[in-house]
Amino acid sequence: MTTPGVTRTAQQGLLEGLGIPEPEQSAYARVLASGRATSAELAADLRTTTARTEAMLTALASYGLVNGPEGAPPHWSAAAPDVALEALLLRREEELLRTRGRVGELMRTYRSARSPQVDDLVEVITGQAVIAERWRQMRDGARRRLLMFDKPPHLSFGDAEPERRLLERGVKVRAVYESGSVGAPGRRAEIAAVVAAGEEARMLPELPCKLAIVDDRWALLPVATGAELRGAVLVRASSLLDALTGMFEAYWHRAVGVPNAHSDSPAPDRRTELLTLLSAGFTDDSIARQLGVSPRTVQRWVRELMDALGARTRFQAGIQASRAGWL
Known part of the structure; x- marks a missing residue:
């Protein structure tokens, strides 16, 4: 028996995602293409024994993919793929969901066997009173x-x-x-x-x-x-x-x-504090809060420092202050 239009490449991988072995996939492709065939005809086409072919057909029947054997001589036929495959896919999805639900159980077993000390290394504590x-x-x-x-x-x-x-x-x-x-x-x-x-x-x-x-x-x-x-x-x-x-x-x-003094003018100690805060990335507003003065005072101090150092930018002021030993 021949099955025009069904190549070996087309036979491979048709039902791989459903976990059906490749020989059964090939048998299903032959039944699907022939429409209706006996075990002997399919065995000849698949180049295997009749007993082996009937075993594969029985397996496919358990999946709901083929019907038979029926008639005299007994013939096998393919079930409608849209109905048969949909039912098979739903069963497969249910199995996968059940397996996913057991991942947590498997992980507990894994950790217990391989890393019994993990729970001792990290502990989650809840509630402010308990944390305190x-x-x-x-x-x-x-x-x-x-x-x-x-x-x-x-x-x-x-x-x-x-x-x-x-x-x-x-x-x-x-x-x-x-x-x-x-x-x-x-x-x-x-x-x-x-x-x-x-x-x-x-x-x-x-x-x-x-x-x-x-x-x-x-x-x-x-x-x-x-x-x-x-x-x-x-x-x-x-x-x-x-x-x-x-x-x-x-x-x-x-x-x-941390600044710990207050002053109305940039004395040497305050000058060092100002330069240190600037070099650490503090904004004028942040520096003002830390030193207890207004942002305008900080801006005035920065301008005075830049003038004293002959710097055009704050970055240049930092370099010049470092060279002068102010930092």
Whole structure:
């Protein structure tokens, strides 16, 4: 029997997406092209045995793709592809959805077998009271150092005593403050108090996240940015903790000192503060808030500095100030 119009290339891959083996695909293509054929005719066309052909046809019948055998001699015929394939596709989709639903179960088994320690390395904490208590436990357990990115949202202000106790027992504390945090009411006085007790404090216009790192043991940071601290991630000793520590060091080296004095004129100390803030990328408005003066005063100081340095631009002023030893 011949089947005009059906090439070997056309036979291959017709039903591959449904998981039907290639020999059955070829058999289906022959039945589809012939319309109606006996097992012996199909076996001759497929160049295989009748028993093997009947096994393939039986498999195709279980998929609903062929009908038969019917009549005398018994013939096989193809079911209408639009109906048969639609039903087969729906069953396949249901199987895939059931499998997808079990991915979580499989992943739990995978993690349990390969990385039983993962849950011990990262912990998600929810609720402001719970986060505050965990932070207190971490801070009070510090032995060598405490590193912090101070950025809103804050759980509380005004209590510098716990940090003073840390400093008194020899814990090194370094903090980088976001400029908006420094400008909060009463915040400058609080920072000045802990700096006087021994904290090393620096400042940047913007920080990537709120962060606290205790020794080489723990890090605490928000789950997501936002106006409220609703969830936090506790990271224990791991490569992730090492990466967070490296990020802190990179921002620390870029940061500038926190201004702690006020003046109506750019005295030498104030001049250094002004140049430092300018070099760190602060705007005139931000500098004015940090130094407690008006933006117009800052602009006047900048012009005076540029004139004194013989610079036409702020960039040139920075270079000339560095050469003059002002920075």
